[in-house]
Amino acid sequence: MKRPVDAVLKEHADGLLALPGVVGTAVGKRSGAPCIQVLVAKKTVALRRRIPADLEGYPVVILETGPLRAL
Amino acid sequence: MRNHRWVLLLSLLAIAASSLLLLGAAAGNGGSGDLERARAAQQRHTDGLLANPDVAGTAVGYTEAGEPAVLVFTSRAGVGGIPASLDGVPVAVHVTGAFSALNSAPPGAAAARAAGAKVNRKARFDPVPIGVSTGNELSCSAGTIGARVLKGATGYALSNNHVYAEENDGVRGVTKVYQPGLYDSGCVKKTENELGALTDYVDIVFSDTANNEVDAAIAEPTSRTLLNSTPDDGYGTPRSATAAPYVGLKVQKYGRTSGLTKGQVVGVDATVKVGYGSGVARFVHQIVILGNKPFLRSGDSGSLVVTSTAQGSISDKTSVGLAFAASSNGYAIANEIDRVLSALGIAIDGA
Numbered sequence: 001m002k003r004p005v006d007a008v009l010k011e012h013a014d015g016l017l018a019l020p021g022v023v024g025t026a027v028g029k030r031s032g033a034p035c036i037q038v039l040v041a042k043k044t045v046a047l048r049r050r051i052p053a054d055l056e057g058y059p060v061v062i063l064e065t066g067p068l069r070a071l
Numbered sequence: 072m073r074n075h076r077w078v079l080l081l082s083l084l085a086i087a088a089s090s091l092l093l094l095g096a097a098a099g100n101g102g103s104g105d106l107e108r109a110r111a112a113q114q115r116h117t118d119g120l121l122a123n124p125d126v127a128g129t130a131v132g133y134t135e136a137g138e139p140a141v142l143v144f145t146s147r148a149g150v151g152g153i154p155a156s157l158d159g160v161p162v163a164v165h166v167t168g169a170f171s172a173l174n175s176a177p178p179g180a181a182a183a184r185a186a187g188a189k190v191n192r193k194a195r196f197d198p199v200p201i202g203v204s205t206g207n208e209l210s211c212s213a214g215t216i217g218a219r220v221l222k223g224a225t226g227y228a229l230s231n232n233h234v235y236a237e238e239n240d241g242v243r244g245v246t247k248v249y250q251p252g253l254y255d256s257g258c259v260k261k262t263e264n265e266l267g268a269l270t271d272y273v274d275i276v277f278s279d280t281a282n283n284e285v286d287a288a289i290a291e292p293t294s295r296t297l298l299n300s301t302p303d304d305g306y307g308t309p310r311s312a313t314a315a316p317y318v319g320l321k322v323q324k325y326g327r328t329s330g331l332t333k334g335q336v337v338g339v340d341a342t343v344k345v346g347y348g349s350g351v352a353r354f355v356h357q358i359v360i361l362g363n364k365p366f367l368r369s370g371d372s373g374s375l376v377v378t379s380t381a382q383g384s385i386s387d388k389t390s391v392g393l394a395f396a397a398s399s400n401g402y403a404i405a406n407e408i409d410r411v412l413s414a415l416g417i418a419i420d421g422a
Contacts, residue, residue: 006340013342017279017353023398026338026359029318037338039359039402063338065359066399069346070233070286071214071372 005034008056012036021047023068030059039065109139112160116141125150190302192327193255195264198296202305202325202374205230205290206252207269208260209237213252215326217375217393218309219299220289220417227270227289227417228297230373231395235288236272238349243271248290252327254370267293273414277350284356285406285414286395299420301325306388309377311421313390313408316358323379324394326371333379334362334403336391343404345396356410358392360403367394367403375419376405390419 005027013025016038024039036058038051043064052060125147140163156162192203199216205228206213214234219226228248235241235248246269249256256264272288300308305325316322320336338359344351360366360376367374376392378385392405412418 009340014280017342017344024341024343024357024359024404026341026343026357027318028338028359037341037359039338039341039343039398063402064400065402067346068343068396068398068402068404070231070348070396071367071369 002057005036005058008058009036012055016051019047019050022051023065028061028063030061033059035059035061037061037063039063039068041065041067108158109141109160112158113141116157120153123150123152190304190330192302192330193251195251195256196295198298199228199250199266199292200298200300200302200305201228201309202301202327202330204251204255204327204370205234205266205373206249206254207235207237207241208247208249208253209240211253211258213254213327213370215328215371215373216250216297217373218390219297219420220412220415221420222270222289222415222417225291226297226299226420227291228266229287229289229375229393229411229415229417231286231393232272232275232288233286233347233395234373235269235290238277238347239272239274241269241272241288244268250292250295255327265294267291271415275347275349275352277347277352279344279351279353281353283352283354284410285393286354287393287406287411287415289415289417299422301331305331306377306379308388309375309390309419309421310386310388311390311419312386313412313419314378314385315409316391316407320382320385320391321379322360322376322391324366324371324374324376326367326374326394328368328370329365332362332364332366334360334366337361337402341404343396345404354404354406356407358405358407360392360394360405361401362403365397365401365403367397372396376408388422390421 016025021041026037028035028037140161141157201216204213205216217229220229248266249264250266270289270291273285316336316339323333325331341357341359342355343357344353372395374394378387378389381387390408392408393411394405396404
């Protein structure tokens with residue numbers, strides 16, 4: 001039985017956010033099913049190598065948002 | 072008429088571009104290199120495809136199986152004459168009827184345009200609608216009044232901490248707030264533009280391990296009446312009811328810089344690191360929104376995010392977020408409105 005996606009993300013968010021260039025994490029959807037999103041300043045080869053493709057059965061999707069700033 | 076169709080095409084192409092982003096992300100595909108053949112096929116065949124009156128646009132993206140594809144957007148289901156592949160690249164047909172609602176301007180906007188009226192959201196208003204320029208006395212800047220809110224029987228203007236309290240520098244009951252914000256009066260403090268004073272705000276902890284939930288502040292308007300609806304080219308009056316966001320929810324905002332924009336929730340329960348003048352602050356439980364054009368621009372901070380149509384059990388104009396940040400690639404970040412309201416002990420004073 002898979003754990004809920006928010007519980008999985010909660011456990012892994014700090015580790016993902018510690019990677020240089022990661023600006024956020026979120027729960028999203030891919031093909032109608034829950035996924036984990038990793039928001040990055042720039043999608044580099046190094047980051048793609050360090051971010052897992054899957055966390056406890058949930059696909060991990062990298063979104064190249066760019067840096068976030070208050071407007 | 073010709074013009075009209077051209078505008079529609081352009082907007083659908085813009086939507087196509089944002090869908091491409093979404094689909095690209097959905098397929099978890101990294102580089103753009105794998106899309107080059109699809110892009111070449113799309114460029115070669117777009118004119119021919121658009122000659123079909125039921126084809127509204129094209130884009131490159133991925134099939135459901137994750138293969139690079141030419142996306143064809145149609146105005147209705149069952150449009151004939153679209154090939155299954157182009158130059159060996161598969162074609163994925165999307166019926167974009169659902170998207171077109173994103174582009175429909177409210178009747179107010181059409182009426183305003185018909186009357187030749189243009190709303191200058193950076194001007195001084197009396198009475199003051201929501202969605203227009205505001206700011207504090209401590210810096211030459213401008214943000215947006217998101218909503219009229221109630222604390223007890225008193226009405227307040229809701230915006231961000233960084234708009235009204237200058238990133239924790241404001242003094243409750245003392246710091247003056249302006250409408251328009253000082254940036255929109257050439258940085259000159261005009262007595263007639265004073266709206267009232269900062270009432271309360273939630274402190275932001277500037278740390279990349281902090282668990283901030285909201286960037287929010289309220290100010291009491293004492294010199295002019297504050298209305299609870301946008302000017303005519305906006306969405307009108309938000310509902311007092313709120314809803315929790317979910318992925319796929321269609322939303323809109325009306326703000327000082329970009330006026331009415333529409334978008335879709337693409338991520339929830341987000342943890343994000345946001346750059347401020349004072350440093351980086353980490354926020355948790357945030358909403359990620361992507362528009363068909365930038366959903367939020369500089370000066371739109373403080374805009375209320377409401378639903379753009381009725382969806383399931385949620386009515387249109389239901390409040391879902393308070394927008395405060397965005398990225399260079401068009402992603403906007405908003406606080407969950409329920410967390411804003413409970414942190415400040417307020418309620419949306421809407422319809």
